[in-house]
Amino acid sequence: MREWWRDAVVYQIYPRSFQDDNGDGVGDLAGITRRLPHIATLGADAVWLSPIFMSPQKDMGYDISDYTAIDPLFGTLEEFDHLIETAHKLGLKVITDQVLSHTSNLHEWFRESRISRDNAKADWYVWADPLPDGSPPTNWHSHFGGPAWEFDPQRGKYYLHNFLIEQPDLNFHNPDVIDAILETCKFWLDRGLDGFRLDTVNYYFHDQNLRSNPAAQAAPHVMATDLYGMQDNIYNKTRPENLDFLRKLRALTDQYDDIMMVGEVGEGGNRATRIMGEYTAGSGLLHMAYSFAMLSDTFTADHLRSCVEGFQQGAPDGHPYWSFSNHDVFRHVTRWSDHAVDTDTFARLTAAMLMSFEGTIGIYQGEELGLTETELVYEELTDPPALRYWPGIKGRDGCRTPMVWEKDAPNAGFSTGKPWLPVKPPQAAKAVDQQGPDSILAFYKDVIAFRKASDALRHxxxxxxxxxxxxxxxxxxxxxxxxxxxxxxxxxxxxxxxxxxxxxxxxxxxxxxxxxxxxxxxxxxxxxxxxxxxxxxxxx
Missing domain, CATH: 2.60.40.1180 (Golgi alpha-mannosidase II)
Structure with missing residues (x-):
């Protein structure tokens, strides 16, 4: 029997921005549940929920303080169970974003770990002594600016954080950490979850010898907030031990029926393809993986062809997952607008192209309406890189603004309260209730149905x-x-x-x-x- 995910269309929901039902300006589980019919009638097969777990929200939920609790911002565990039940009745699978490489610094594990050098969880995070001159132990960079190490005076050591200072990295070399992480995943599978989207799947392990990375061999791609491109990142991520952990995670999911895992490979170019091949080889690792290859600024036939052919050659046993937009990049109709006759015509072209690709297809909320990137001013921002590096970096808020349901309702039907990010007229004009028979939404429904009816496009x-x-x-x-x-x-x-x-x-x-x-x-x-x-x- 062919697995459900092999030709599925997966609809990504950004929970903060999908539907707010309690009027606090932030989307919630009750709102998502109420709007699930929209996704079902679109023709999608599954929904991917960005993080909904307990978090201080320093990085919008990607800093988890309790892996087995729903953040009250979004609702309750009972409401999550109801969402799963409703989705399944509508024929939709549900997967969640699992952020396993790091936690919040408010997680009880880290609170205990930082107390001393000899407590029960002292080795649950990546701690290291300063160099003799007091500087960090390696030259590794943080994606959000500055070094990947923060000195903690309480512990008297540095801890590793690939992202925000408030996101310390777990020490996956400690088997107790792996056991604890697997137990949290089991918790959600037991509640009927259909799979995981694994955030930064190649970041779990670090080099235990703490060797500094060499300079990049190729011409570096440098961003104000991300100096990773200036190094050949061989010691801070994509370590060989990652494969053993993925085997353990796959062994867990294989105890359940019809589970799918898709890993986000934080790499670019040929290296991403190689990693995707390694992580999906055979039947004991990930079901599929994706990179940022098609989420880039490049829109040429040669680039798109090289993405697909590169995967075919580099991951012959693997299964691809393709998408043009998500919560981390500019919406593609804006990102590639130099190639567009107009927004609607271009939205149809890219939808038809995406639905013709071999593998699993991901679409991002609002994409089916032809939504463009929202223009924001500094006072409206919430994204940490943008707040730190504005105006050089505009951040990710522009693609995360609320879903638009009713053009003339307050906040386009998203919330009766002040939304956490503003709803602006260009987006409201494309609300669901404005999408008639010849609309982008109607086209998405048609092209998804066309894909599903075609053996050639599916298989x-x-x-x-x-x-x-x-x-x-x-x-x-x-x-x-x-x-x-x-x-x-x-x-x-x-x-x-x-x-x-x-x-x-x-x-x-x-x-x-x-x-x-x-x-x-x-x-x-x-x-x-x-x-x-x-x-x-x-x-x-």
């Missing part, structure tokens, strides 16, 4: 055609059904010569006379055919 293998920019074209084939998917990534019209015998089906914005396929700017088409279908770009 077919991918073979690219080597056409020049700006055309991306590939065949999805099951052996009994062939479909060639053609996309114009530019704003200029393109004409393509098609061999005889092909039929255009499904959603499209092209014209086809049996031999010539005319694609307007951001045009696309799906062609069924027997055998190969070599395409050529024509001048007329």
């Amino acid at each position: 077919g293998k991918t073979q690219f055609q080597q056409l020049p920019e700006p055309i991306l074209a590939f065949m999805r084939s099951t052996g009994t059904q062939n479909m060639t998917c053609v996309f114009n990534l530019s704003t200029d019209p393109q004409n393509i010569t098609v061999p005889a015998g092909a039929t255009m089906i499904g959603p499209n914005n092209a014209t086809y006379d049996g031999s010539n396929l005319s694609l307007p700017g951001n045009g696309f088409a799906f062609l069924t055919h027997d055998g190969d279908l070599p395409l050529t770009i024509s001048d007329t």
Whole structure:
């Protein structure tokens, strides 16, 4: 029996911003539950909830202070159980964001660990003595600025934090830590959860010898908040011990039916592909993994083709998960707007393209409405990197603003109170109640249904055609059904010569006379055919 996740469409919910039902300006579990029919009628198969666990919210829930408690900001454990029950009745699976590499500094484990050098949890976090001159033990960087080490005068040592100072890293070299983490995962599986999205899955282990990273061999990509690119990060993450932990986690999930784990690989380029291959090889590790490859600023046929082909070559046993937007990057219709005829046309192109990719597909809340990035001023920000480095870094708040349901309701129907991030007119104008028969929402429903009805798009293998920019074209084939998917990534019209015998089906914005396929700017088409279908770009 084919696992449910292999061709699933997973809808990411950012709980703070989806639906607020108690009027405090922050989304909650009750609101999510009430809006689940929206996701079910869209055609999605599962929802991914960003963190909902107990947290001081220094990094919007990615700093967990209790792994087995729901933060009151979002509701109660009983409301979580009701959400799971409602989702399952609607045919939706539910996965949660598991942030296992680090905790909040307010977690009881860290509170105990920092008391002394010889308490029961003294070795539960990554502690190290200062160098003789008092400086940090290694040159490792924090993603949120400054060194990855913070000196704690109570303990008299440095502790490791790959992210905020308030997010100390757990010491996965300690078997007691692994046992405790696995127990927290079991807690949620026992409540009916269908799987995990594993945050920063390659950050669990560090080099026990505390060796400093060498300088990057390639030209560094430097951001004001993230100096990782200036180092070859071989000692602070992606350590070989990670694989043993993933095997333990997989052994736990295999005790349950139909569980899925997808890991977020915090790397780029060829290294990300190699890690994804290692972490998904065989049947004893992750079910699938993804990187930020398609979440980048690059929008070319060559780049998208290299992402897919790179995964095929680097992870032949693995299973891909593709998405264009999430809670950490600018919304893609804004990020790639230089390639757009207009926002709506471009939203249709990217939706059609995403739904034609082999593997599991992720979409981010509001993407199905064609939402653009929200423009914010400094006084409206909440994201730590933006607050520290504005205006050089705009941060992630612009993609995290509330979901819009009713254009003319207070805060577009998100909340009756003041929302934690503002709802602005450009977003409100695209509210769900404004999405008619020819809307982006209607198109998403159509193209998802088209994907689900096609064996080629659900199960077919991918073979690219080597056409020049700006055309991306590939065949999805099951052996009994062939479909060639053609996309114009530019704003200029393109004409393509098609061999005889092909039929255009499904959603499209092209014209086809049996031999010539005319694609307007951001045009696309799906062609069924027997055998190969070599395409050529024509001048007329």
